[in-house]
Structure formats: C-alpha cells, structure tokens
Amino acid sequence: MVKNKDFTMLDAKDLPLGGVLPDAGSAEEYETGGWRKLRPIFDPEKCIDCLTCWVMCPDSAIYVEDDKIAGYDLDHCKGCGICAEVCPDKVQAITMVEEEN
Amino acid sequence: MATLKELAKKEELFTGGHRLCAGCGIPPIVRLILRSTDSNIVATTATGCLEVASSVYPYTAWKVPWVHSAFENAAATITGAEGAYKALKRKKRLPGSDQERDIKFIAFGGDGGTYDIGFQALSGALERGHNFLYVCYDNGAYMNTGVQRSSATPLGSNTTTSPAGEVILGKQQWRKDLTKIVAAHNIPYVGQASPHNWRDLSKKSEKALAINGPTFLNVISACPLGWYAKPEDSIALCKLATETCYWPLYEIEEGVLKVNYKPKDKRPIMEWIKPQGRFKHLFKADGGMEIIEEFQRRLDEEWERLLELDGKRV
Amino acid sequence: MTAVAQTQRETGLTGNSAIAYAMMQINPDVCPAYPITPSTSVIEEFSSYVADGKVETELIPTESEHSAMSAGVGASAAGARVMTATSAQGLALMWEMLYIASGMRLPIILTDVNRALSAPINIHCDHSDTMGARDSGWLQLYSETVQEAYDNLIMAVRIAEDKRVQLPIMVCLDGFITSHAIENISLLSTEAVQGFVGEYTPDSALLNVENPATFGAMTLPYAYMPLKKQQSDAMTASKPVVEEIAAEFALLSGRNYGLLEEYKLDDAEVAIVVLNSSAGTVKDAVDTLRAQGKKVGALKPRLYRPFPHAEIAKALSGKKAVCVLDRADSMNGFGGPLFTDIRSALYSDANRPQIIDRIYGLGGADFRVNDALGVFDELFKVQETGQVDELIKYLTV
Ligand code: SF4
Numbered sequence: 117m118v119k120n121k122d123f124t125m126l127d128a129k130d131l132p133l134g135g136v137l138p139d140a141g142s143a144e145e146y147e148t149g150g151w152r153k154l155r156p157i158f159d160p161e162k163c164i165d166c167l168t169c170w171v172m173c174p175d176s177a178i179y180v181e182d183d184k185i186a187g188y189d190l191d192h193c194k195g196c197g198i199c200a201e202v203c204p205d206k207v208q209a210i211t212m213v214e215e216e217n
Numbered sequence: 218m219a220t221l222k223e224l225a226k227k228e229e230l231f232t233g234g235h236r237l238c239a240g241c242g243i244p245p246i247v248r249l250i251l252r253s254t255d256s257n258i259v260a261t262t263a264t265g266c267l268e269v270a271s272s273v274y275p276y277t278a279w280k281v282p283w284v285h286s287a288f289e290n291a292a293a294t295i296t297g298a299e300g301a302y303k304a305l306k307r308k309k310r311l312p313g314s315d316q317e318r319d320i321k322f323i324a325f326g327g328d329g330g331t332y333d334i335g336f337q338a339l340s341g342a343l344e345r346g347h348n349f350l351y352v353c354y355d356n357g358a359y360m361n362t363g364v365q366r367s368s369a370t371p372l373g374s375n376t377t378t379s380p381a382g383e384v385i386l387g388k389q390q391w392r393k394d395l396t397k398i399v400a401a402h403n404i405p406y407v408g409q410a411s412p413h414n415w416r417d418l419s420k421k422s423e424k425a426l427a428i429n430g431p432t433f434l435n436v437i438s439a440c441p442l443g444w445y446a447k448p449e450d451s452i453a454l455c456k457l458a459t460e461t462c463y464w465p466l467y468e469i470e471e472g473v474l475k476v477n478y479k480p481k482d483k484r485p486i487m488e489w490i491k492p493q494g495r496f497k498h499l500f501k502a503d504g505g506m507e508i509i510e511e512f513q514r515r516l517d518e519e520w521e522r523l524l525e526l527d528g529k530r531v
Numbered sequence: 532m533t534a535v536a537q538t539q540r541e542t543g544l545t546g547n548s549a550i551a552y553a554m555m556q557i558n559p560d561v562c563p564a565y566p567i568t569p570s571t572s573v574i575e576e577f578s579s580y581v582a583d584g585k586v587e588t589e590l591i592p593t594e595s596e597h598s599a600m601s602a603g604v605g606a607s608a609a610g611a612r613v614m615t616a617t618s619a620q621g622l623a624l625m626w627e628m629l630y631i632a633s634g635m636r637l638p639i640i641l642t643d644v645n646r647a648l649s650a651p652i653n654i655h656c657d658h659s660d661t662m663g664a665r666d667s668g669w670l671q672l673y674s675e676t677v678q679e680a681y682d683n684l685i686m687a688v689r690i691a692e693d694k695r696v697q698l699p700i701m702v703c704l705d706g707f708i709t710s711h712a713i714e715n716i717s718l719l720s721t722e723a724v725q726g727f728v729g730e731y732t733p734d735s736a737l738l739n740v741e742n743p744a745t746f747g748a749m750t751l752p753y754a755y756m757p758l759k760k761q762q763s764d765a766m767t768a769s770k771p772v773v774e775e776i777a778a779e780f781a782l783l784s785g786r787n788y789g790l791l792e793e794y795k796l797d798d799a800e801v802a803i804v805v806l807n808s809s810a811g812t813v814k815d816a817v818d819t820l821r822a823q824g825k826k827v828g829a830l831k832p833r834l835y836r837p838f839p840h841a842e843i844a845k846a847l848s849g850k851k852a853v854c855v856l857d858r859a860d861s862m863n864g865f866g867g868p869l870f871t872d873i874r875s876a877l878y879s880d881a882n883r884p885q886i887i888d889r890i891y892g893l894g895g896a897d898f899r900v901n902d903a904l905g906v907f908d909e910l911f912k913v914q915e916t917g918q919v920d921e922l923i924k925y926l927t928v
C-alpha cells in the first residue's frame with residue numbers, strides 16, 4: 117500500500133484512481149498509542165473474562181483469545197480508561213496509571 | 218442471540234488506528250453492529266467524525282467495503298449501492314465469483330447528518346423501501362466541526378452556536394424526536410439503543426439486519442469533547458441516559474412498540490446533566506434551574522407517553 | 532445493402548424519446564432519477580421500459596436530484612453502470628455531487644436537457660445549467676440534432692468508461708427545441724448498441740466483497756493534490772479517446788463526428804461559433820450568404836469539456852472576424868463562457884481574428900436566421916474596419 121508517515125507529497129502515479137484505498141483495515145498500521153496519558157494495567161488474576169472491556173473499547177485495543185483477555189494493543193490504545201470503568205465493580209481488574217514518557 | 222464470547226470470535230471489521238478521540242462513543246457502536254450479521258456488509262458514512270477519523274488517506278479502519286460521498290446523502294448513497302447489488306445480481310454480473318452472495322447495506326450518520334441535513338435523503342430512502350439499515354449515532358451536536366447545535370441537541374446545552382450567554386442559557390429548543398418520525402414511515406423495524414447495553418444493541422442490530430426492507434437504529438453516543446465530560450465516563454453516561462429516561466430503549470417491530478428497558482428506579486435528569494460541562498452554566502446562572510425543571514417535566518411527559526404505547530400498535 | 536444500413540432503422544423521434552430509447556438499448560444497471568422539465572419525459576419513457584421489462588435496470592426514483600446523483604455515486608462505486616437525466620435547477624441541485632462523482636472517477640452518464648436557470652424562473656432553453664457545471668470535472672458533449680444527441684449518448688458510455696478516462700460525462704441537448712421536436716433519426720439496432728458499449732468492468736467496486744476497498748477517503752494536502760493532478764491528466768487524456776471512439780462509431784453507423792464541426796469554414800473570412808441547435812440556424816445564414824458569394828462559415832464545438840483549445844484555435848486561425856454566440860452569460864462582466872474560453876484559446880495564435888461575443892436566446896428567446904444574418908453583418912463591419920465597437924452584447928433585446 118501507499119505509505120505516508122512524514123506528510124510529504126505523494127506521487128500521483130502511485131495512487132489508485134479516485135482516492136480508492138484497496139487495503140482494508142490499513143489503519144492498523146497507524147499508531148495512536150502516543151496519544152495516551154494513562155495506561156491500562158491489567159490483572160489477569162482478578163479478571164473473570166466477561167469481555168465487557170473488549171466490547172466497549174473504542175480502539176479495538178483489547179485482544180481476546182480462546183474466550184479470554186489476552187492482552188492490550190498499546191500501539192492503538194488511547195488510554196481513555198473506559199475499560200477500567202466498565203470492568204465490574206466487584207472485579208476491578210484494570211487500573212489506569214500515568215504513562216511514563 | 219450471540220454472547221460476547223461468540224462475538225469476540227468474529228473478525229474485527231473496524232480496526233484501531235482511527236483518529237476518533239480517546240473515549241469516543243462511536244466505535245463501540247460500529248464494532249458491535251458490524252458483528253451482527255454473518256452476511257457480507259457494504260457500508261457508507263455521512264461526513265462527520267466517524268467518516269473523517271476512520272479514513273485519513275492512506276489509512277482506513279474499515280475492513281468492509283466502505284464509501285463516503287458527502288454529508289447529507291448517506292441514505293441516498295447506500296440506496297445506490299443497494300440498487301447496484303440488485304441489478305448486478307439479476308444480471309449475474311456481481312464482481313467476484315459468487316453470484317449468490319448475500320450483502321447487507323448499512324449507512325452510518327451522526328445526528329447532524331441524520332436529523333438535520335440528511336433528513337430528506339433518509340426519508341426518501343425509507344419510503345422507497347430499500348433493503349438497508351440506517352444507524353444514527355446521536356451525540357447531540359455537530360462535534361466534527363467544533364460542537365455546533367443540531368436538532369438533536371438537548372435543551373439548555375451549551376454549544377458554539379447555542380452558547381451559554383449572559384441572557385440566553387444555551388439551546389432554547391426541545392430536541393427533535395427522530396426515532397418516532399422515522400417510525401412514522403411505517404418501516405418494518407425501528408429501534409433506539411445505547412452502547413452500554415451491548416446485549417440490547419446487538420439484539421437490535423441482528424434483528425434489523427435480518428429484516429428485508431429499510432430498518433433504523435438510533436443509538437446514543439457520548440462525546441467527551443462536546444459533552445465536556447471525562448473520556449472514561451462515555452459508557453457510564455450512556456447508561457445514565459437510559460436510567461434517567463433521556464434515552465429510552467425501545468423498538469417498533471412491524472408497528473408494535475415495545476419498551477425494552479424500564480428502570481426500576483428512574484433517576485432524575487440532574488444526575489445525567491451534572492457530570493457534563495455543557496450544562497454547567499445552568500447551575501450558575503439565574504433561570505438555569507428552571508430550564509432543568511422544564512427538562513425534567515418534558516422528559517417525564519415523554520416517558521409517560523412511551524409507557525402508554527408499550528405493547529401497542531403505533 | 533451494406534452492413535451499416537442493416538443495423539439501422541429510420542424513424543421520427545423527439546430528442547427525449549431518442550435519449551430514452553438509447554438508454555433502453557444500453558440497458559444500464561442503475562438509473563437514479565428525479566423529474567424536471569424539460570427532461571422529464573426521458574425518465575418517464577425509461578420508467579415505462581423498466582415497467583415493461585424491456586430493461587433489467589434498477590430504477591431509483593429519488594426524492595431530489597441531489598439524492599439522484601448521490602445514489603448514482605453509490606451505485607457507480609458499487610460497480611454499476613449508471614445513467615440519469617436532468618435539467619436546469621436539477622443539475623444545480625446536483626452541483627455538489629457532480630464534483631464528487633468526478634473526483635471519485637465514477638463514469639456516470641447524464642443527459643442534460645438544457646434549460647435556463649432561475650431566477651427569474653423559466654423553463655425554456657439556454658445553456659446556463661450545463662455552463663454552470665463546465666468546470667465540475669465532467670466531460671461535456673453538445674448535440675445539434677436528435678440524431679446527434681442519440682449518437683452522443685451511445686458514444687458517451689464508451690468515453691466515460693474508457694480506462695484512460697474514467698470520468699463522468701454529460702450529453703447536452705436543447706430543451707424543447709431538440710428535446711420535444713420530432714426529427715428524422717436513424718436508430719442502431721439494440722444488438723449493435725450493446726456490442727458497441729460492452730460491459731462495464733471497473734477495477735474496484737464496493738460489491739467486490741472479496742477485496743473490500745475504501746472509497747471517498749479523507750485526504751490531506753499530500754494526497755489531495757496528486758489525486759487532483761490525476762483527475763486533470765485524465766481530462767486532458769480524454770480528448771483523443773473521444774476522437775477514437777467517434778471513429779469506431781463511424782464504422783458502425785456511417786456517421787462521422789469530430790471534436791468540432793466546421794461548416795464551410797475552410798476559406799471563410801468571418802465565422803460564427805455556436806453550440807447545439809442554433810448551429811442549424813447559423814448554417815442556414817451561412818448558406819444564404821454563401822449564395823451571395825460571401826466568405827462566411829460556422830464552427831460548432833461538439834466536445835466542450837475537455838476544451839479542444841488547440842483544435843478551435845487552428846480552425847479559427849487566419850479568420851478576419853469571429854463572433855462567439857453564447858447561450859449563457861457568465862455574469863462576470865466579461866461575456867459568456869464560450870467566448871472567454873475561445874478568446875483565451877486564440878491568444879497565442881499569431882493570426883488570431885478579431886473576436887466578439889453575442890449573448891442570445893436566454894430563457895428560450897428566439898434566435899432566427901435573420902438574427903444570425905445580423906451577426907454576420909456586424910462581422911463584415913469588423914472585417915472592414917479592423918475595429919471592434921462592441922466586444923460583448925446581448926442580441927434581440
Ligand atoms: S484505555 Fe481505552 S483505548 Fe485503551 S484499552 Fe482501555 S478502553 Fe481501549
């Protein structure tokens with residue numbers, strides 16, 4: 117696919133006509149993790165795998181494998197804290213902490 | 218109805234890497250709806266936050282075929298695509314090998330693109346009876362252009378075109394009841410939903426997508442930017458919207474209305490308004506409390522009316 | 532009997548009926564449409580072809596022209612061949628979507644039955660509607676007669692969908708004058724038309740779910756500008772394609788079309804440039820004056836977008852005086868659009884003629900042979916004196 121991370125003028129002859137983007141889901145290559153001020157810290161010990169955090173995450177940043185939370189996609193997580201909020205009160209498997217840098 | 222575990226096994230059709238704000242209420246709605254059918258999906262989006270943020274060239278968050286053309290025409294655009302499908306299927310000329318494939322057509326639009334500028338195209342498309350689902354994500358203002366009032370903006374809300382001033386305290390008008398207006402088109406299915414209740418939303422989108430004919434979902438979507446609210450509260454605020462009956466969950470299936478959620482302990486609207494900065498002037502200025510009281514009174518009336526219709530042919 | 536003759540049938544048809552008939556023969560995939568005078572009967576008649584099962588087209592009777600063109604964009608992006616028709620306010624309401632169709636490189640085919648734009652409201656012919664869309668990124672073909680409108684529409688399909696072009700196209704004919712008057716026309720057989728236009732096979736399509744693509748993405752300057760260059764290059768590249776397809780069409784129909792039609796222009800010293808049906812009137816005036824031994828001629832551009840600037844400059848180079856007849860006013864204080872384009876095309880020609888602009892026929896105002904003769908009289912005066920008294924003027928008012 118056409119890549120452009122440095123905002124330089126693209127070459128007309130490389131571009132599919134009419135601005136069509138043929139590579140579905142290519143936004144995965146665009147990292148939004150840098151937006152994060154808070155980082156979710158996940159405690160697998162506490163998690164009951166209800167998957168509520170997964171379904172509510174706006175950035176499709178929570179991995180599920182074999183019906184279980186399998187980790188976080190920190191390249192895309194924007195640190196909104198929704199996952200920590202929606203994790204059941206009696207579970208509280210996610211805590212949001214200051215991002216280091 | 219699918220469980221979350223089943224839903225999680227399906228492919229993610231709206232990826233990360235989009236540029237919607239942290240805590241935006243839109244993506245959970247989109248992600249869930251795209252999982253609500255096993256058929257192929259072709260989608261369109263009206264100009265707005267979702268469109269702009271999901272397709273910044275050369276990146277796209279869409280894993281389904283997707284088109285954007287303009288602001289006021291998502292419903293018209295999708296009916297063109299649906300018409301093309303019917304014609305090419307009839308002519309056995311669908312692109313690709315499978316001529317029998319089933320495709321569902323979904324149009325997404327914000328409240329500005331649906332209640333306001335896209336209203337005519339929506340009404341026309343519903344009347345023509347195309348086979349498509351229209352999803353309005355209603356965050357109650359033109360957020361993409363910097364929080365201007367729309368006809369979905371709640372009473373008293375401070376927006377950049379209904380500002381809280383010295384004399385006028387935010388939006389003066391009651392919001393348009395789009396769900397009912399859409400229902401008046403007598404289409405097979407209309408639903409009002411909220412992303413916090415994924416079960417309800419998922420059930421409604423499954424139903425809508427299984428129906429042959431035009432269907433409509435109005436889904437509340439929190440906007441941390443325009444609501445002046447904390448991003449982590451987006452889902453909780455949607456929940457409160459249903460607990461206060463600001464956003465009742467109901468559906469109208471083949472003309473029969475069903476209220477899907479009746480809070481046992483209906484919360485005062487104050488609880489929903491309070492955490493949102495767009496209403497904060499109402500707590501300071503003279504006359505602010507009257508607006509909140511008026512808000513409560515009209516909500517109560519609407520809720521009563523809705524309850525009266527519960528189970529009835531409307 | 533020649534092969535050409537076997538494929539043809541002579542009949543009398545109005546312009547609108549001929550357009551609807553061509554659409555029936557083409558059998559487009561989707562026709563999104565909204566009625567407006569004077570194009571309405573195109574859509575009415577085509578709707579009957581749909582209702583009678585003569586075509587397999589999906590007719591989408593939208594609630595506005597804006598939605599018609601929006602549905603056209605959705606359908607074309609989905610992979611369908613899309614045809615529609617409109618006039619005047621209808622085209623104006625489509626304005627936003629015209630640019631989008633072109634920018635997305637969707638080869639939608641539209642017939643515009645030319646009508647004046649409001650206000651004041653008027654349903655009769657002039658070219659202000661399509662002239663207003665002249666820079667929307669659509670190709671534009673103008674048609675003098677019913678035959679030319681029919682032929683243009685069939686060629687338009689091939690031109691728009693050509694891989695070197697992939698741009699939408701407008702076929703224009705004069706409201707009421709051409710659209711509603713019955714003329715003799717030679718129709719091609721439906722097999723011949725279908726063989727000529729072939730099937731539409733876009734490189735990417737929404738309905739190609741195996742290769743899900745994104746159409747109409749949001750671009751920042753680094754992508755917007757190169758994509759615009761592509762579009763502009765395609766517009767330029769379409770000119771030889773129009774000629775190529777006309778040559779192919781000539782083999783099928785026996786009818787030859789250039790980018791321009793030159794009428795007794797070769798040795799002419801003064802000439803009138805005119806679009807659409809009034810070319811017939813001007814040709815009559817040319818014949819009258821030729822009979823008197825006057826060296827006069829006419830030039831009728833068939834292709835207006837892309838603008839055949841070099842061909843026009845070549846055709847007019849060396850003439851003494853030229854009048855451009857504009858059936859629209861740009862309202863820019865500098866005459867009509869055809870005039871400014873042609874004057875600009877002649878700028879670098881060492882033998883450029885004196886050139887004047889005459890605005891005529893607005894809102895259906897009559898333009899008769901006598902009016903054309905009057906214009907030639909003015910041109911003779913310019914030729915004689917080498918002086919232009921009035922650069923731009925409204926005729927008949
Ligand atoms: S913090 Fe927000 S973006 Fe990050 S994983 Fe949690 S819900 Fe997703």
Ligand code: SF4
Pocket residue numbers: 162163164165166167168169170185199202203204207208209210
């Ligand atoms: S919401 Fe909490 S308990 Fe449920 S899956 Fe996520 S982390 Fe685990």
